[in-house]
Amino acid sequence: MAGERILELQDIAVEFSGFKAVSGLNLGIDRGELRCLIGPNGAGKTTALDVICGKVKPSAGRITLKGQDVTRLPEYKLARRGVGRKFQVPSVFRQLSVRDNLEVAYCKHLGVFGNLLGFKRGAENDGLEKLAELVGLEEVLDQPAGYLSHGQTQWLEIALLLAQDSEVILLDEPTAGMTAQETMHTAKIFNALRGRHTLLVVEHDMAFVREISDVITVMHQGRVLAEGRAAEVQKDPAVREAYLGSGGIADA
Amino acid sequence: MTRNRDAILRLVGYALFCAAILVVPLFVDNGYLLNKFARYLVFGILSLALSLSWGYAGILNLGQAVGFGLGSYCMAMALKLRTIPIQTGAGGLPDFMVWNNVQALPWFWVPFHSYAFAIAAGMAVPAVVAFLIGWFVFPARVSGVYVAIITLAMLVVINLVIIDQQPYTGGFNGITDLTTLKLFGIEFDAYSDATYYLAAITLSLCLFLGLAFVNSKTGLILQAIRDDETRVWYFGYNVAAYQNFVFCLSAAIAGFAGMLYTLVMEFASPTFLAVPISLSIVIWCAVGGRASLVGAALGAIVVTGVQGSLSDTPAFLDTWMLIMGGLFIVIVLFLPNGLISLIDLALGKRRRGRAATAAASVVAIERSESSRRQSAAR
Numbered sequence: 072m073a074g075e076r077i078l079e080l081q082d083i084a085v086e087f088s089g090f091k092a093v094s095g096l097n098l099g100i101d102r103g104e105l106r107c108l109i110g111p112n113g114a115g116k117t118t119a120l121d122v123i124c125g126k127v128k129p130s131a132g133r134i135t136l137k138g139q140d141v142t143r144l145p146e147y148k149l150a151r152r153g154v155g156r157k158f159q160v161p162s163v164f165r166q167l168s169v170r171d172n173l174e175v176a177y178c179k180h181l182g183v184f185g186n187l188l189g190f191k192r193g194a195e196n197d198g199l200e201k202l203a204e205l206v207g208l209e210e211v212l213d214q215p216a217g218y219l220s221h222g223q224t225q226w227l228e229i230a231l232l233l234a235q236d237s238e239v240i241l242l243d244e245p246t247a248g249m250t251a252q253e254t255m256h257t258a259k260i261f262n263a264l265r266g267r268h269t270l271l272v273v274e275h276d277m278a279f280v281r282e283i284s285d286v287i288t289v290m291h292q293g294r295v296l297a298e299g300r301a302a303e304v305q306k307d308p309a310v311r312e313a314y315l316g317s318g319g320i321a322d323a
Numbered sequence: 324m325t326r327n328r329d330a331i332l333r334l335v336g337y338a339l340f341c342a343a344i345l346v347v348p349l350f351v352d353n354g355y356l357l358n359k360f361a362r363y364l365v366f367g368i369l370s371l372a373l374s375l376s377w378g379y380a381g382i383l384n385l386g387q388a389v390g391f392g393l394g395s396y397c398m399a400m401a402l403k404l405r406t407i408p409i410q411t412g413a414g415g416l417p418d419f420m421v422w423n424n425v426q427a428l429p430w431f432w433v434p435f436h437s438y439a440f441a442i443a444a445g446m447a448v449p450a451v452v453a454f455l456i457g458w459f460v461f462p463a464r465v466s467g468v469y470v471a472i473i474t475l476a477m478l479v480v481i482n483l484v485i486i487d488q489q490p491y492t493g494g495f496n497g498i499t500d501l502t503t504l505k506l507f508g509i510e511f512d513a514y515s516d517a518t519y520y521l522a523a524i525t526l527s528l529c530l531f532l533g534l535a536f537v538n539s540k541t542g543l544i545l546q547a548i549r550d551d552e553t554r555v556w557y558f559g560y561n562v563a564a565y566q567n568f569v570f571c572l573s574a575a576i577a578g579f580a581g582m583l584y585t586l587v588m589e590f591a592s593p594t595f596l597a598v599p600i601s602l603s604i605v606i607w608c609a610v611g612g613r614a615s616l617v618g619a620a621l622g623a624i625v626v627t628g629v630q631g632s633l634s635d636t637p638a639f640l641d642t643w644m645l646i647m648g649g650l651f652i653v654i655v656l657f658l659p660n661g662l663i664s665l666i667d668l669a670l671g672k673r674r675r676g677r678a679a680t681a682a683a684s685v686v687a688i689e690r691s692e693s694s695r696r697q698s699a700a701r
Contacts, residue, residue, distance in 0.1 A: 164551055
């Protein structure tokens, strides 16, 4: 791995009223990497993303982004420093058109007063239309997002993250509820993004993970169990042990 | 391109509405009626202000009348100080203060000798009160029904304080026996054309400035906050700052409406910031269409207008409230987006909109299918 460390988690612990969702989590991600995070249910994958994007504050440990300590920053300040997040349940602005959704996500100016004078922002629209094309939504730009199908909604949220242009993009099960074909289309989008953005993807679909990942991190019981390429990880006896009873990693 | 056409249609609609309210005095030569119509227009401004915070940003402010009442008192204080009273204390003390044994003009009354100060305060005081409430509420991520409860509680508290501080506020009676406002050589008598025009022009300005505001990027972000507040935080926007901004803006507009109301009614009263009027604003907004500025204004005018004419008609003296209640239920049930959605229906926009969506998604699905097939073949 040639790149610099863009994101580093050190000894992160998260407790929910006594229950330790994550403990002693160490994770380092290089700039431009596409990292997949897998693990059995309850392994703490989503919690790990929550900690990185500021939704949940860790009870111990330290998070550094581009060399700076960001452990205590609120989520909107983390977003300003370049962390974008896609949620497990697709969340877009259903009453707004697809174009307006992208417009909101395209946030070069964040202040209330700066945006008061921003009207129909012609020059920016070009870029947004290209984005819509990338995820196949160019035909529905002027439709309310609430009319989109589930797969389209997922793609729209991915497009929102791209419009936001975060350096680090966290994705929680981006292919949930997609057909096999839609999943493969998503894999293509992700492969086009690697290098430019740093992606951290939580996913269950191993076919998808194999398609996109450089390095896979396997989590179990709130900590990292194994890390490596897909083939290495699958052979790891500890990983097999963790997935025992759920039919092995391939079905997870 | 339908986007541009819709925007132009909307502008034309707004312009027609403003033209309609501005020509009324040409046809009505009756001071009593004009005064009544001016009152409806003031309610329209008030309803429009709530539509900004509720319809566009999802903040249901049940204490909208706080701004209205405070604005009304600011104007009344300035007018009271210029009234030539029958009974006055030392230095032209307002009559109710004399009755309450107040010896000297309280410090916060003093600057109201200036109209400029009073008019500025009529908007600034409501905005500052709103800012303080918003400053506690929004950064704490309080939203939805809890905002409604807190704002309602705030309304009751401020109402009680005003009633309780009788020596300084006139208590239950409010501030009465006011002179008429004279500004730039125009006398704003409650029954004159001038006062009606003032209300109509203010409403027109509010409509167009409001339209510009909701179409700005700030307006767009507020609508996004209404749809999914959490999502907006993760784009890096300080959602609380946006919410507080629109909350204050709405209060300032309500304050201006309050000042006009004092001119129209010729007094200020604690009933202007009581619970019944505050809840009425919500009804006007819902009936007219809360996500449309002109809809909200129209809602206020229609509801108060119908209310006024029903309660003035002897035949409906006992039943007018029942009829109003029935109307609300019918509208909320069958027109959830308010009376203004009738226009969309009349233009057949909704049906066409649906057909277009269906067609577009079929096209999109076909396209993605075929591209997938191609990629699979490769």
